[in-house]
Amino acid sequence: MTAPGSGRQVSGRQGGGPGGRQNAKAAMSIDVEDWFQVENLKEVVARDTWDERDLRVERNTDRMLEIMSDHGVTGTCFILGWVAEKCPGLIKRIADAGHEIASHGYGHDLIYSLSHDEFREDIKRGMGIVQDITGAKINGYRAPSFSITDWAIDILAEAGITYDSSAFPTVAHDRYGKLSGMRAGVPIQEIRPGFHEVCVSVLKLGKKGVPWAGGGYFRLFPYPLFKRGVRRILSSGTPYVFYIHPWEIDPDQPRMSGLKRSHAFRHYNNLGRCDARYSALMGDFEWCTMRELLDDALERGGVMPLGEQAPQPA
Numbered sequence: 001m002t003a004p005g006s007g008r009q010v011s012g013r014q015g016g017g018p019g020g021r022q023n024a025k026a027a028m029s030i031d032v033e034d035w036f037q038v039e040n041l042k043e044v045v046a047r048d049t050w051d052e053r054d055l056r057v058e059r060n061t062d063r064m065l066e067i068m069s070d071h072g073v074t075g076t077c078f079i080l081g082w083v084a085e086k087c088p089g090l091i092k093r094i095a096d097a098g099h100e101i102a103s104h105g106y107g108h109d110l111i112y113s114l115s116h117d118e119f120r121e122d123i124k125r126g127m128g129i130v131q132d133i134t135g136a137k138i139n140g141y142r143a144p145s146f147s148i149t150d151w152a153i154d155i156l157a158e159a160g161i162t163y164d165s166s167a168f169p170t171v172a173h174d175r176y177g178k179l180s181g182m183r184a185g186v187p188i189q190e191i192r193p194g195f196h197e198v199c200v201s202v203l204k205l206g207k208k209g210v211p212w213a214g215g216g217y218f219r220l221f222p223y224p225l226f227k228r229g230v231r232r233i234l235s236s237g238t239p240y241v242f243y244i245h246p247w248e249i250d251p252d253q254p255r256m257s258g259l260k261r262s263h264a265f266r267h268y269n270n271l272g273r274c275d276a277r278y279s280a281l282m283g284d285f286e287w288c289t290m291r292e293l294l295d296d297a298l299e300r301g302g303v304m305p306l307g308e309q310a311p312q313p314a
C-alpha cells in the first residue's frame, strides 16, 4: 500500500511508445446488476416488481467469469447488494476466482435522488451483505449510472471506501453526476486525503472527449474502431478503465415495450454481438483489477495530489 497524500510529482503519462504498445495499465470492471435494474428501463419496470422478474444476472455473470478465465483475466466486480442477497453463491465464486470485490451500493437509486441518510444506509447495507459473504473488506465503489456527487464522497470515505470509479471527467451527459475539482486529462486524482477518484475512460477527439469505457458505447462502435481507441489511450501512457454489465451479453433477456426510443436503443443495441466482442477485448489487451491500476499509478506517481496544478492534456 502506498501512503495517501504523499504529494508525488504529477504525470498522467509515461511517454507514448511506438506500435501501439500498452504503456499503461488497463482495468477490467463489471457492474454486477440485472437487466431490470437499469436506469433506462426504470420508466417501465417498477421497483416493487424486481422480485417477480426473470433473474438472469447469475448465469450472465458466470458466462463473463468463464470468458475472463479463458483469457487469464482478473478484474473488479462492483456488486449490487440486492444481487448479492439473491445470489450469494455467485459472489463467492467471483471472489474465489481472484477478482476484486467492490460495491455498487444496494438498491441502484441515483445518488442525487437520495437524502444523505438514505445514501448512507444504501452503501452500508450494500457493503455489509457483500462483506458478510466474502469476509473481506471492500475498498472500491461505483455509483449507479455514474451518479456520483460531492457530498457522497464524504459518506463513502466514512464507510471505509478508499476509491470511487464513477466520474467521466470531460463529457456532458444527461444523467452523469459531477465532482468538483476534477481536472480534464487527469484520469486518477486524490480528491480527499487518502481517497482517490479513478475515472472511467474517455478518448480525446479534437477538443472533445468521447466516453470510451464500455457500456452502450462499446456496443455502438464497430469493435475494430473501439479497440483502436483503447490502444490509443494506452499507448499514450494513460491508464484505461473499462466497464460492462452482465445483461449486455444476454440477447435473450425479456424485451420491454413502451420505452422511450433513446432508452430502448441504449439498452438493446447490439446485445447479440457483445459476447464475442467482450471475448475479443479480453484477448487483445492485458487487464488488471481497479485496485492494481490505482496502486500502479500511485507507485509511478501518475496521480494528481491534492491542490497541485494539473498538467495540460496533450
Ligand SMILES: [Zn+2]
Pocket: 031, 033, 104, 108, 143, 144, 145
Ligand atoms: Zn449499475
